[in-house]
Amino acid sequence: MDDLFGxxxxxxxxxxxxxxxxTSTGGQGARGQGSPRxxxxxxxxxxxxxxxxxxxxxLGQGSPLRQLAAGADAAGPAGPSSLILxxxxxxxxxxxxxxxxxxxxxxxxxxxAITAGVKDVRRVMDDALTARDLYKTTTVLFLDEIHRFxxxxxxxxxxxxxxxxxxxxxxxxxxxxxxxxSPLLSRSLLLTLKPLTDADIEGLLVxxxxxxxxxxxxxxxxxxxxxxLVRLSGGDxxxxxxxxxxxxxxxFGDADDVERSAAAEGAAVEPVIVELRHTERALDAAAxxxxxxxxxxxxxxxxxxxxxxxxxxxxxLHYLARMLEAGEDPRFVARRIVISAAEDVGMADPTALQxxxxxxxxxxxIGMPEGxxxxxxxxxxxxTAPKSNAAYMGIxxxxxxxxxxxxxxxxxxxxxxxxxxxxxxxxxVGYKYAHDAPHAVATQxxxxxxxxxxxxxxxxxxxxxxxxxxxxxxxxxxxxGT
Numbered sequence: 485m486d487d488l489f490g491x492x493x494x495x496x497x498x499x500x501x502x503x504x505x506x507t508s509t510g511g512q513g514a515r516g517q518g519s520p521r522x523x524x525x526x527x528x529x530x531x532x533x534x535x536x537x538x539x540x541x542x543l544g545q546g547s548p549l550r551q552l553a554a555g556a557d558a559a560g561p562a563g564p565s566s567l568i569l570x571x572x573x574x575x576x577x578x579x580x581x582x583x584x585x586x587x588x589x590x591x592x593x594x595x596x597a598i599t600a601g602v603k604d605v606r607r608v609m610d611d612a613l614t615a616r617d618l619y620k621t622t623t624v625l626f627l628d629e630i631h632r633f634x635x636x637x638x639x640x641x642x643x644x645x646x647x648x649x650x651x652x653x654x655x656x657x658x659x660x661x662x663x664x665x666s667p668l669l670s671r672s673l674l675l676t677l678k679p680l681t682d683a684d685i686e687g688l689l690v691x692x693x694x695x696x697x698x699x700x701x702x703x704x705x706x707x708x709x710x711x712x713l714v715r716l717s718g719g720d721x722x723x724x725x726x727x728x729x730x731x732x733x734x735x736f737g738d739a740d741d742v743e744r745s746a747a748a749e750g751a752a753v754e755p756v757i758v759e760l761r762h763t764e765r766a767l768d769a770a771a772x773x774x775x776x777x778x779x780x781x782x783x784x785x786x787x788x789x790x791x792x793x794x795x796x797x798x799x800x801l802h803y804l805a806r807m808l809e810a811g812e813d814p815r816f817v818a819r820r821i822v823i824s825a826a827e828d829v830g831m832a833d834p835t836a837l838q839x840x841x842x843x844x845x846x847x848x849x850i851g852m853p854e855g856x857x858x859x860x861x862x863x864x865x866x867x868t869a870p871k872s873n874a875a876y877m878g879i880x881x882x883x884x885x886x887x888x889x890x891x892x893x894x895x896x897x898x899x900x901x902x903x904x905x906x907x908x909x910x911x912x913v914g915y916k917y918a919h920d921a922p923h924a925v926a927t928q929x930x931x932x933x934x935x936x937x938x939x940x941x942x943x944x945x946x947x948x949x950x951x952x953x954x955x956x957x958x959x960x961x962x963x964x965g966t
Contacts, residue, residue, distance in 0.1 A: 524729040525722045527697045538684040566645045566652035571677025574720025577655035581626035591623045597632040602640045609644040623650045630654040631663035638665045679719035708760040715811035730766035793828040797867035814855045818844035832872035832947035839865045870947025878941035891932045927965040
């Protein structure tokens with residue numbers, strides 16, 4: 485247990501300096517990977533491209549990332565060799581930087597845009613130039629959260645990037661098009677990292693349990709515990725490994741007495757089972773019973789939509805929280821909210837659809853966990869808005885008539901009259917241009933003959949539709965000449 489959680493003897497000789505040293509040489513590996521005192525997420529950091537979890541769209545054979553990790557230029561002798569990695573937290577930006585730094589003839593330097601300034605950048609550039617000219621060593625500068633650098637700080641990177649004193653690997657969670665200066669963007673490869681899938685996270689956790697760098701087979705994960713850890717990770721590899729380490733610690737604490745008794749009797753000590761209760765205690769989060777591919781998915785979603793439709797804002801927020809805590813894709817939730825805005829609120833509050841669409845776009849841009857605030861605002865708007873399904877019912881009635889074969893032909897005066905010979909066919913003859921009529925409403929027939937007088941849209945008296953109903957009655961009288 486001591487070796488497992490970092491209380492055993494230190495052994496840093498094989499993997500270079502421990503965390504905090506700031507630099508490492510490629511032949512020794514990136515910093516902080518060899519110490520048993522390091523967190524599990526650091527110990528399990530991949531040492532090669534083949535160990536990287538997810539991001540296979542960037543790691544195919546011959547890809548710039550794979551070439552750069554192997555020690556080659558990412559884009560040939562004439563192209564850029566620096567990278568900007570854009571993606572959500574925990575998707576492997578720092579990991580990829582360390583993998584690149586392990587290439588032959590590499591020196592790794594890490595800066596954080598939160599604490600570093602122009603002087604730090606210039607010092608790294610001077611050292612990198614010296615290392616290149618005197619020792620034939622390429623410096624890999626990993627700059628985390630580059631979006632926090634202002635323009636002057638980013639400009640300080642340009643000489644080193646342009647002259648290739650360094651291979652810059654910059655990481656950001658924000659769109660570089662808005663947060664990184666154009667000269668730096670044009671000199672770098674922009675690579676977009678995707679959120680890790682559940683399968684990616686599950687494979688990572690299983691590997692961490694068995695790998696000697698990780699838990700070394702000293703624990704086993706129950707299926708329920710594994711599922712809980714995957715759900716709570718939210719696609720964040722670092723969060724998943726941190727949660728696994730905490731749950732394993734709880735499991736070992738419970739098993740101490742049994743382990744000491746077995747050791748006293750000379751019996752072999754079996755791996756400790758990490759169960760669901762251990763993950764719940766370690767993470768202070770109950771396992772939400774929710775199957776994204778089964779009944780719970782459909783039942784909770786149904787209850788969510790019906791609560792919005794029924795104007796119970798508190799129940800709607802509960803089901804929203806339940807889905808998000810269970811790891812439901814927030815984009816799926818956003819799509820359901822957009823549908824509800826059109827189907828259940830409709831023209832009673834036309835701004836509800838605007839809110840829903842804006843929320844869907846914002847969640848796509850920002851991601852989780854902040855996306856929960858945006859989704860909650862949309863849910864509150866919809867649940868408290870006046871309700872009308874008149875537009876929804878109107879299109880259903882119109883579709884039913886079309887499927888029944890109604891709506892034969894189009895009135896001749898509405899047909900296209902732009903091509904030669906159309907006038908001889910009567911197209912456009914007698915058409916009244918609406919803007920020439922009083923109030924821009926002209927009396928003339930618009931529907932096919934067999935649908936004259938058919939009312940599809942029947943507004944309610946709720947919200948904005950109260951005014952729409954009065955206006956619609958006047959419009960229909962003028963248009964139909966009644």
